[in-house]
Amino acid sequence: MTNNLKVFRARYDLTQKELAEEVDVTRQTIISIEKERYEPSLTLAFKLATYFDVKIEDIFLYEKSTDN
């Protein structure tokens, strides 16, 4: 799973803090997702997609089978 959250955030000229407040999480969560330390919950993914007015698939790219 990869994402281009940073690109969308830049496009909207927002700081991590501002985006965090928009989608109701902390700044650390935004950082962790941008740096792909972990994946967002489905709800957070929806909140981000809704905020940027795109589909989840536009921000998050699923690469099937990192494992099996």
Add this chain to the structure above:
Amino acid sequence: MTNNLKVFRARYDLTQKELAEEVDVTRQTIISIEKERYEPSLTLAFKLATYFDVKIEDIFLYEKSTDN
């Protein structure tokens, strides 16, 4: 957040066990999501959408602000 996972599963004529194996989780996880006890991770949502050949938004319906 609501979902129509049960509908998709029925459409493909799969048991919970079969679907669970297809997307690499346990049967309990499928049950919990169908009964909306909790939401799937983004990865699992992608696996399900990919399996049924639809978009995440087709299976999971986000209703903004259950809270704030």
Add this chain to the structure above:
DNA sequence: ACTTAATGTCAATTAAACTTTACATATTAA
């Protein structure tokens, strides 16, 4: 040089997804 804003790391904790096991019920088939 000093301050402020933005980004980043790290560690400890809480909350929620997911697993595992065990058991209950209903349905269908032998």
Add this chain to the structure above:
DNA sequence: TTAATATGTAAAGTTTAATTGACATTAAGT
């Protein structure tokens, strides 16, 4: 009636998302 399949519940444990707080670095402005 018995066995097998499908769905369901419940509890305890593991894993991971998300929070909180503290501190480091860089860039921009005064």
